[in-house]
Amino acid sequence: MSHEECETTVVKDCYCPACQGDKATTTLLLTKIPYFRELIIMNLYCEVCGNRDAQVSFGGSIQDEGQRITLTVRCSEDLNRQIVKSDSATLFFQTLDLEIPRSTQQGKISTLEGILQTTVNQLTQQQAERLRSGDVDNFHRCRAVIDTINRWINNAEIKSENETPGIDNSSDFPFEVILDDPAGNSYIENFQAPKRDPQLTHTPYRRTPQQDAVLGLQPSFDTEKNTEHTDSKALRYKIHACEDERFEPTEKCVPKDEIMSFPTTCPSCRCPTETNMCTTSIPHFQSVILMCMLCSNCGYRSNDVQGNGGAISERGTRITLNVTDMVDLSRDVLTSTTATIFIPEADLEVGGCSLGGVYSTVEGILTQIVGHLETTNPFAMGDSTIGRTGGKVRQEGELSYRFNDFLNKMKAMISGQHFPFQIILTDPLSNSFVGRRSGNSDVSVNERAMRDENLFLEEYERSHAENEALGLNDVMTEHDQLTP
Incomplete structure (x- = not known):
């Protein structure tokens, strides 16, 4: 990090919330954590009362x-996971029925144990006041929460060495912690990085208008209430285009190879802009929807490929590609938002929500995966790689070394220095596609799979869980009839 990036700003004669004086000094540091976000670190010190914040x-x-x-x-070791809690995030402990709101412990980087200890200190400070005011019921509820948290922390400190690692015999375990951040800038450390941690579940969601207002954002066009109660701009366009005729999405309402534009809001600067959409067909595959946006105000650009331009497939598809040379790296690949990519040699699994709909080559997909992993694993760099786990100091740089070894293996695959390896593309909606090798004749997907020694195509019946995740179990079509 350069000297300019670490330059501090000192603001004198600031207001002190403790003594309510104006002799405090605030120090600001604008910096950036590698593979994470830009941060503003603020420190306040009052010379009059000694208050620090x-x-x-x-x-x-x-x-x-x-x-x-x-x-x-699941065990006391998990209390040592590092947590980044932004100033818009809330923490909820379902076992305790306890919520740490966004206004408490704002903008904090600590361990789970550190956050719990701060919670105990804050609750304990108000216990005497609760008794004086006669709030006995709330006093006992807070004491029960304090006692439970203290048992968690004390168990982490006195855990015996002969206990099985990763398993805790205490009846207080397991319990769940939910970190909800509408801004999407909070993290919980992944002990298995870069592999998937089975104890962590990430769920992205669209913000409500109320959450946008709290963040100081204008509610998106999708979430604003309208008379038609539609959820997307594209669907609203289709309804207007087809109000006088039967709804036929691909053929009439969304003409193929014709570019349509609709208004939207730039996610970066929140200024009005336009998104272009076009429906096209991939030969011997199916229709896809191409979407792109370029903001003329800030230059932000994005593109997306939706592989659901046609009807929903009755079966899912599993495509296995054996990458043996540079020609296989140049194959065209289309991954939809419902597809999962699995690379056995790297023990890596990437869900469709991580990359979104992407149309690229094998090399391009792998490059995007590496970039995504570097961006979403802030605890694999810097001081955060040194910590305590289960009362023992972790080997310095252990997480960083493991993560960097993994990235080096992925980069060797991209550069053609690691052959062969396998890519398994599973899509329950059959909206993903792997192209032919250069020089092959233009044949259909099934014929290509039979002739291509490195490409294997398999259709399978979707499980009940997959149908439930896709919302297909709630679709009722028994009484529908086709209109001639």
Whole structure:
């Protein structure tokens, strides 16, 4: 980090919330954590009363979607996970029926144990006041919460060495911690990075108009109440275009190869802009929807490929590609938002929500995966790689070394230095596609799969869980009839 990036700003004669004087000094540091976000670190010190306060605010952009992270705490080691709680995030402990709101412990980087200890201190400070005011019921509820948290912390400190790692015999475990951040700028450390942590669940969601207002954003066009009660701008366009005729999405309402534009809001600067949409067909595959946006105000650009331009497939598709040379790296690949990519050699699984709809080559997909992993694993860099786990100091740089070894293996695959390896693309809606090798004749997908020694195509019946996740179990078509 350069000297300019670490330059501090000192503001004197600030207001002190403790003594209500104006002799406090605030120090501001604008910096950036590698593979994470821009941060504003603020420290306040009052010479009169000695009050100190430190906060961390996020100086970067608000993410396109909110993020809900659920952690299952199975043992005392999980209390040492590092947590980034932005000033818009809330923490909820279902076992305790306890919520740490956005106004409490704002902009904090700590461990789960540190956040719990701060909660105990804050609750304990008000216990005497609760008794004096006669709020006995609330006093006992708070004491029960304090006692439970203290048992968690004390169990982490006195845990015996002969206990099985990763398993806690205490009846207080397991319990769940839910970190909900509408801005999408909060994180919980992944002990298995870069692999998937089975104790962590990430759920992205669209913000409500109320959440947008709290963040100081104008509610998106999708969430504003309208007389038609539609959820998307594209669907609203189709309704207007087809109000006098039978609804036929692909053929009439969304003409193929014709570019349509509709108004939207830039997720970066929140200024009005336009999104272009076009429906086209991939030969011997199906129709896809191409969407792109370029903001003329700030230059932000994005593109997306939706592989659901036609009807929903009756079966899912699993495509297995054996990458043996540079020609296989140049194959065209279309991944939809419902597809999952699995690379056995790297023990890596990436869901469709991570990359979104992407049309690229094998090399391009792998490059995007590496970039996404570097961006979403802030605890694999810097001081955060040194911590305590289960009362023992972790080997310095252990997480960083493991993460960097993984990235080096992925980059070797991209550069053609690691052959062969396998890519398994599973899509329950059959909206993903792997192209032919250069020089092959123009044949259909099934014929290509039979002739291509490195490409294998398999259709399978979707499970009940997959249908439930896609919302297909609630679709009722028994009484529908086709209109000639």
